[in-house]
Amino acid sequence: MTALTEFQRLEAQGSWRDSPEARLREVVVAVGDATLILTDPKSDVPLSHWSLPAVTRLNPGKLPAIYSPAPDGSDETVEIDDPLMIEAIERVHHAIETRRAHPGRLRGGLTILAGLAMLVAVIVWLPDAIIRHAAGIAPPAQARQIGAAVLEDIERSTGPVCTRASGQAVLDWLTPALVGQNALIRVVPGPLNGALRLPGDLYVLGADLLQGAPGPEAAAGHLVAARLATDPESVRRQALRHAGLRTVLRLMTLGSLSPDALKGFGERLLSDPLPRPDDADLLAALKQAGFGSEAYARTLDPTGQTVLPLIEGDPFRSGPPEKPLLTDEQWLALQQICAG
Structure with a gap:
């Protein structure tokens, strides 16, 4: 002993x-x-x-x-x-x-540990689960509200949305064919080097793709690429994560966003590389829309070396489409959307 x-x-x-x-x-x-x-x-x-x-x-x-x-x-x-x-x-x-083993103490200790593990899981998992749920069930009007808040934040960097009526009328006419019947396209004066798809099917285009361009195909290509490359629920989820749980709960209960809830998110989108769709998917979509891909490809790489599949696969490489995307008058009005 x-x-x-x-x-x-x-x-x-x-x-x-x-x-x-x-x-x-x-x-x-x-x-x-x-x-x-x-x-x-x-x-x-x-x-x-x-x-x-x-x-x-x-x-x-x-x-x-x-x-x-x-x-x-x-x-x-x-x-x-x-x-x-x-x-x-x-x-x-x-x-x-x-x-001697103490089953009661052991059970008590395991119960406490299990409780702590559950608490940690709730703290870590629950907020993201709520945000995912909110992003998944957001009705169109609420999604558009989120997109408008993101656009407002983007305007801090690019300047306010261009509002010349004749140019916006051309965009509204083009919208159903390029990005969908219920979408909206807005142009900002600052350069974006492409197009962004925001929550609520709100698209933002930089005026740099309009001014000095030989035609609308490059800008139109970026809009179609943004539609294909961006999942609408994913971008809503990113925006709501940035806003935080308190804002999300307010949105779910009161249906409104708090002021400056998405401040900084638009600027973050501007600093991230623009997503690109699969080349084959984009070529098929541009062919259906009735215009070519080379103008879009040249904005990504003027030399064409890194975008050869898009240039060589241009559905209208052998000849222009039967009907132009815009008339000369429409194209001129669109180019001047930020004038005056």
């Missing part, structure tokens, strides 16, 4: 009853390897062996100490008043208790 390694031999006098009704009898109490041995002092004959782990003290803190192999004292008992023996037995009990 490692708890008693300092004792080579430990014995003490005790008074023993072999049953609750029996008379006390003098015995020698000795601590064995894992037992308490009660011996007749006259004959040295062992009278009883008790398992040390099972020994229970019936009167803690009192002397003589009374021990029994039965917790309720319904079996044998022995009375011991030797301090060293009492200390030895108590030390054994303490060692056993220390090593």
Whole structure:
């Protein structure tokens, strides 16, 4: 018994009853390897062996100490008043208790750990889950509201949306064929080097693609590319993540965005590279829209070296389409959308 390694031999006098009704009898109490041995002092004959782990003290803190192999004292008992023996037995009990498994404590600890893990999961997962849900169920009017807020932030960098009526009328006429019946296209005076698709099917085009260009094909190609390359729910989700959980909850409950909720998001979009669709998908879409891809490709790389598939795969490379995308008058009006 490692708890008693300092004792080579430990014995003490005790008074023993072999049953609750029996008379006390003098015995020698000795601590064995894992037992308490009660011996007749006259004959040295062992009278009883008790398992040390099972020994229970019936009167803690009192002397003589009374021990029994039965917790309720319904079996044998022995009375011991030797301090060293009492200390030895108590030390054994303490060692056993220390090593004994505590299922209740273990369960309690595991419950606390599980609770903490769930709390962390809720803190980490729940906000994003709410944002994903909000992005997925946003009705068209709400999605357009988000897009308008993003456009307002973009205007801080590019200048306000160009509003010349004749040029906007041309854009409105082109919109269904290029990006969809319910979409909106807006032009900003600052350069974008392409087109952006915002939540609510709101498209933003930089005036740099109109001014000085030989025709509308490059700008139209960027609008179609933005439609193909940008998933509408994904861009809504990005915007709502930027706005934060509190704004999203307000949007879901009150149906409105807080002022400046998306401040900085538009500028972030301007700093990110514009997404590009698969070349084959874009070529098919441009063919259906009735114009070629080379003008679009040359805005990406004027040398043409990195966009050869788009140039060589131009659906109208062998000849222009039967009907131009815009008349000369329409193209001129579109070019002047930011004038005056």
